[in-house]
Amino acid sequence: MIRFDRLSVTYGGKSVFANFSFQPALHAITCLMGRSGVGKTSLLRIAAGLQQPDDGCVIRPEGRVGYVFQEPRLLPWFTVEENLMWLLPNRSVQRKARVRALLDAVGMGAETALYPAQLSGGMKQRVSLARAFLMSPRFLLMDEPFQGLDKQTRMNMYGLLLSLWEAEKPTVLLVTHDLEEARTLGHHIIKLTGSPVTGYTELANKRMNMEDEWNEPSIRTEQLA
Amino acid sequence: MTIWRSVCSLVVCMAVISGCASNAEQSVQQEEAIKVTVLTPKSPALVSTMLASTLNDEVVSMEVKTWDTIEQLLAVVQDGEIPFVIAPLNIGANAYAQGLPLQLVDVNTWGAMYLISLSPDVDELADLEGEAVYIPGRGGPPDLLTDYLLSKDQISEEVERVYAAVPEIMQLLASGEASHAVLPEPVLSGLRAQSDHLTEVLDYDAVWQQMFGGSLPQAGLFVQREWAAQHPEAVQAVHAKYTEAVARIEQDAAEAVQLSAELFGMPEEVLTQAMQRLPLQVMQASEARAEVEQYFSILLEASPDSIGGQLPDEGFYYQFE
Amino acid sequence: MKASTTNLNKRGYLYTGIGLVTVWGIVAIAYPAVVLPSPYETLLALLELSRTAQFWHSLGVTFWRLTAGFGLALVSGVLLGSLVGHKLVAYQLLRPAVLVVQAVPPVSWMLLAILWFGVGGGAQIVVVFLALFPIFFFHIAQAVRQLPTDLLEMAKVYETGWIKTIRAIYVPAMKPYWISALAITVGMGWKTIVMAEVISGQTGVGAVMNTSRIYLQTDEVMAWSFVVACLGVVSEAIVRKLSGGERHDPIR
Structure with missing residues (x-):
């Protein structure tokens, strides 16, 4: 299970979340929407353990986390292929084949030997996407991952995300500004409300209580200040 | 740096040419006193040099400059503009051995x-x-x-x-x-x-x-050989000034001390005390040769390179006429 | 393209070298050897020196002192540099002090170090240390402050483990600073240690140079200077070669 429990977050003296609780559906894609600056990125960072809330706690599922940041965050001194390779355990068999397959899937099969500086913004973002799927994450955080991609690529990415999701059924939190995108991808669409954020409204819910079909994974609790 | 050197060498060449010209003029008009500069280290010889430079004379008028490092000394000797330098005897002998045209006129610093x-x-x-x-x-x-x-x-x-x-x-x-x-x-x-x-x-x-059985010679007055050959009377006059200056200091050091204390950077009383412990004597090189060679032979034995590998020959010692 | 510029570079060094030696040789004709020895006389002096045991012994002594001073500066510079890189307060406290150390000319340190540590050899090491320490300190502090936090966050999320993180992020991100610090310090170290020994050396290259100097053996002074310059250049080249960094040419 994953749950944000009575979160309070202040950022630069400004209260961003106040007593905010939210439990995203497991093994489903939840799209997060809301005004820009409302704290969607903060929520993802807290979910990933990169940021601590001032009060409240986060319960996260056990297992690997994938994160598509707003920026690609690729190692500039590694090639596209190396950027994925170094994350995999050295001894894992056929890691090269897996990396190649993923890069092919995001349409970067021909650019594996290039360095990030030689790529366009969209290409870097695709590598970043491939990296997120690489470790078969149980929990995938995506912060406006398709921003800056052209329409065709975006469509391809949607397909890719959905097929990858089909294969592994990770829990996905996807921040987006694009309602169309949210409708295409999201099983749930959530809009954060209030300033500071105190609650949310559910804009859409395509699936009902899917999580009941799944065994509850073991949980990890992080009790925070 | 090499460019700088070549510029320098050009300047030096021009200076030498113009210097020759002015020397010729000077020998025509003998009545006027020849201006000479003495370059001295801040050693005991500075005291007698300062006093000597104040003594009036129709033949030469003396100006004093000081040197601190061997490089300054070498540069001046090489340049040739300044006819007289005071230097430790071993450095003079070494420079002579290296082909610099220096001749020892007087030994003026002993012991100390x-x-x-x-x-x-x-x-x-x-x-x-x-x-x-x-x-x-x-x-x-x-x-x-x-x-x-x-x-x-x-x-x-x-x-x-x-x-x-x-x-x-x-x-x-x-x-x-x-x-x-x-x-x-x-x-x-x-x-x-x-x-x-x-x-x-x-x-x-x-x-x-x-x-x-003799005093320990330390430093002396050197002259540029060519200049000395052209101006024997000036060398004689400078030697005479030093002799007179030393004679005066032996009677009363006060004047000389007053002239030089500031250059040494020490109080007059301290310098006056030091003067009482300095054996003052100006001895012509040709007369001092035995003492100097005795001294050099000790240095030569201890470290040949210190005086250029050999005892300096006849030409090192200036002969008064 | 790259290969050809490197080639041109090498040829450039060769031509410049030949040109300088030629000019030196021509100018030296006008001077006695005691003022400016010719390249040939300098080479002879160098060959003569290299046949003496004192030459190698002096080099050994100087090298040992350099290594000691360099090592001290490296260890303390890296430790303190990393500390202040992480803690801004520590940086603000230490920076003025290190700036003062850096602002004082090495010659002044030498004169003071003689008083504090005597002329036995400790003073020279201390001066090398004081000259090199600020360079390591500032370079490492800067390197730590410039660590890419976004990449470190990414590594944390993907649970790469600290060994991989150090190898893939810390080392490459800090590498330019390392190379720069090492290249500056090895070259500067040679010059500083020899300067310190010239001022007050009982032994070592600087002391021998000073003796050559007062014996008016300018050819030996020249030969030693050449040796020290070569050692500085070679040390720097080795550092760059080992670290795989090219010499940064500001014109290009």
């Missing part, structure tokens, strides 16, 4: 070197066993002579030699880091004025007199 100790436990050379003696300049006369004298007493091995420049030695003595040192006058008088307990362990001049 002491091995002193600030430690109350040290009275004589034997007490220095196992101690460190600070010496100005590795391989220079103070080093070679100290080694020579310590070897004579067969304690050369037991005394540690540490090398530093005179200002550092003074500081190390003041801080207590060092307690024994070889120092020349007038620096030593400066130290004497500040310390309550100072023993003269070795007076190099006294030892020298005992051993060789």
Whole structure:
């Protein structure tokens, strides 16, 4: 299970979340929407353990986390292929084949030997996407991952995300500004409300209580200040 | 740097050409006094040089400049503009051996070197066993002579030699880091004025007199050979000025001390004290040759390179007419 | 393209070298050897020196002192530099002090170090240390402050483990600073240690140079200068070669 429990977050003296609780559906894609600056990125960072809330706690599922940041965050001194390779355990068999397959899937099969500086913004973002799927994450955080991609690529990415999701059924939190995108991808669409954020409204819910079909994974609790 | 050198060499060439021209003019109008410059280190000879420069004379008018490093000295000798330089005898001989056209006119600095100790436990050379003696300049006369004298007493091995420049030695003595040192006058008088307990362990001049029956020659007045050949009367006049200056100082040092204390950077009283301990004597090179060669032969034996590998020949000693 | 510029570079060095030696040789004709020895005389002096035991012994002594001073500066510079890189307060406290250390000319340090540590050899090491320490300190502090936090966050999320993180992020991100610090310090170290020994050396290259100097053996002074310059250049080249960094040419 994953749950944000009575979160309070202040950022630069400004209260961003106040007593905010939210439990995203497991093994489903939840799209997060809301005004820009409302704290969607903060929520993802807290979910990933990169940021601590001032009060409240986060319960996260056990297992690997994938994160598509707003920026690609690729190692500039590694090639596209190396950027994925170094994350995999050295001894894992056929890691090269897996990396190649993923890069092919995001349409970067021909650019594996290039360095990030030689790529366009969209290409870097695709590598970043491939990296997120690489470790078969149980929990995938995506912060406006398709921003800056052209329409065709975006469509391809949607397909890719959905097929990858089909294969592994990770829990996905996807921040987006694009309602169309949210409708295409999201099983749930959530809009954060209030300033500071105190609650949310559910804009859409395509699936009902899917999580009941799944065994509850073991949980990890992080009790925070 | 090389470009700079070539520019310099051009400038020097032009200076030499124009210098020759002006020399020719000067020999035509003999009545006017020849202007000469004497370049001196800040050593005892500075005192007599300052006084000599004030003595009026129809033949030459003297101007004084000082040098601090060997490089400055070499540059001036090479440049040829300044006819007279005062330098340690070994450096003069070495420069002569390297082909620089210098001739020794007078020996004007004698002795004036002491091995002193600030430690109350040290009275004589034997007490220095196992101690460190600070010496100005590795391989220079103070080093070679100290080694020579310590070897004579067969304690050369037991005394540690540490090398530093005179200002550092003074500081190390003041801080207590060092307690024994070889120092020349007038620096030593400066130290004497500040310390309550100072023993003269070795007076190099006294030892020298005992051993060789003469004073220990240290430094002298040198002249550029070509210039001297063209102006023998000027060399004679400069020599006469020095002789007179020394005679005056022996009667009363006050005037000379007043003229030079500032250049030394020490109080007049201290310099006056130092003057009482400096054997003043101006001796023509040809007369002093035996003493000088005695001195050189000791240096030559200790370290041939210190005087250029051999005793200087006849041409090193200026002959008065 | 790259290969050809490198080639041109090498040829450039060769031509410049030949040109300088030629000019030196021509100018030297006008001067006695005691003022400006010719390249040939300098080479002879160098060959003569290299046959003496003192030459190698002096080099050994100087090299040992350099290594000691360099090592001290490296260890303390890296430790303190990393500390202040992480803690801004520590940086603000230490920076002025290190700036003062850096602003004092090495010659002044030398004179003071003689008083504090004597002329035995400790002073020279201290001066090398004081000259090199600020360079390591500032370079490492800067390197730590410039660590890419976004990449470190990414590594944390992907649970790469600290060994991989150091190898893939810390080392490459800090590498330019390392190379720069090492290249500056090895070259500067040679010059500083020899300067310190000239001022007050009982032994070592600087002390021998000083003796050559007062004996008016300018050819030996020249030969030694050449040796020290070569050692500085070679040390720097080795550092760059080992670290795989090219010499940064500001014109290009």
